[in-house]
Amino acid sequence: MFFTVIGVGVFCYGVFYSILLCLLDCDLQLAFYEKFGKSVRRLQGKVVFITGASSGIGEHTAIALAKHGIKLVLTARRQAELERVKQICITSSGGKLTNNDVLVLPMDLLDFNSHKKVFDLAVQHFGQIDILFNNAGRSQRANWEHIDMTVDKELFDLDVFSVINLTRIAIKYFSTKGYGHVAVNSSIAGVVGAPYSGTYCGAKHAIHGYYNSLRTEKLGTDLQLTVSVICPGPTFSNFLQESFTGTAGQKYGNTTVSTDRRMTGERCGQLCAVTLANKINECWLGVFPLIPFVYVAVYFPVIRDIVLKVFGPKRLFKLRDSKDIDLSEVQAI
Template sequence: MLSKFDKMLFQVIGAGVFLYGLIHSILLYFIDSDIELWFYNIFGKSPSCLKGQVVFITGASSGIGEHTAIALAKHGVKLVLTARRKIELDRVKRICLEVSKGKLHDRDILVIPMDMMDINSHQDYFEQAVQHFGHVNILFNNAGRSQRAMWEEIDMAVDKEMFELNVFSVINLTRVAVKYFNDRGKGHVAATSSIAGVLGVPFSGTYCGSKFALHGYYNTLRNEKGHKNLCVTLLCPGPTFTNFLTESFTGKPGEKYGIGTRPTDKRMTAERCGELCAVALANKIPESWIALFPLIPLVYIAVYFPFVFRCGLKILGPEALFKLRDSRDTSVLNEVHTV
């Protein structure tokens, strides 16, 4: 028999768990990230704690990479901006210098035209940054492409090309950085994954596969080296206003999705996403989910209550999830044109 004290204790614990769940659920209606990132965004370290450090960013010529660079530059963080388009990198550099308001000077931002697929040059690119600044503190792998296609109609050549870009090139550059950080005694590697790397979203089979693979690599790295002063971060954005959708793969080699975003779409701005990415880096968060309501609650349900998620998906159908993600129905999959 439980004593009166024991019964009271269980009641208090039960009430506490209920209250925690209630507050958690209410917060998810108002915030644009998971609870951990939201907490650090308000109560954690500002990106200003990275002032003077060097962050190496791939895919920095547009989208999330560009706006993460801008968010960091505002706080005086030195940058290595890499992508294939030098003109766009120079444009981003000018913006970063302007928003830094004197905290950064021309030499504090290094532009390196770089093709992530040229893995044989990764070591040279990274060493160029180290020689320029004397050190690198954080590698942020942001380059990559998405996909829209019917699962059974994806050509294997598309699978191979996407894994080369989204997985193998990222892992190769990360290994270059990890070896450097091992010798230095500390470091931080991060990569842009996706909400699609947490749950398998319909009509993006290869993209989801590549992001799930990235989670496997990075989670293993964290578990293997995390105790040796190596921080490992995965950033998982949802729909964002960038050119990411237009440039997406389809199911055919050499084809682009070619259907862009619309002002009426329910998407996070790239500026806000970049700010949250900067906060996640500053606070060394292992994994962060970034998206507008209702995607974050949906991810929580999919991860922690998979049976409920599966039942909901059976009722609503995969088309509903596609519409939630892209703000349109699956008929657009038939509108893809070859470039």
């Protein structure tokens, strides 16, 4: 009787857990913290440094933070777009932020020598930086064996090495304070390898390796460092259009349409803000059926392998991009 009760309890728990995964657009930990955790407004008075803030997830995260009066450093290459985002942030704050509370600093992340200068300007302006959110990056669509090594190097420079360089600058600064928070916008592709994005998946897996190592290394030290890895799935932005291919200097060029199964930029930005407020180590974001698939892929590898064989790479690609793959578009020219 005792074991029967336990068995029924485990079965009911499994059913309830599975239903939740099908209803949510993020993992269960993040969903719990959004409902019962710290409000984003707890970050009021803090300063968040955001890269890639001129569009997409970076822009919407900035707006989500601004609504609660969090001071912002907005960086990207396009100053005009940064100024646009700044005005939206000030308006969205409902009077909580003034012109002086949102700092625009144009920066090319591939100019590694400029990173410290820009970061120091932000510290000089506000007197502090509390959170670094490495959001900038580009995706990729390409047939694995046709990728030119130049593309591998260019994508890693942007998506990995620029992130690591800026993060090291931030950690040296945080070490003088004794505490800090570094976050990075990774991808579900950094958790589960996606087809036709070999270099991008490699870059995001590298980010996980760097950041997980950093988190472990700082445990029990004098530096109280929070390390967050945020993993969005497909999101409405210009990310797909700007993606690398297998050929250096070429952009993928495909755009999203309103019927695609993607998370909105607003929703993704809100969940990023919740992650920062609650100091979550790692989180997964995505519309159904992405989150259940990731749980299966991570926790049930045998089932994952069966699913991958049944669906095949082309159907998985369609799940990701809401369109069929055209190999002529992704192989090197």
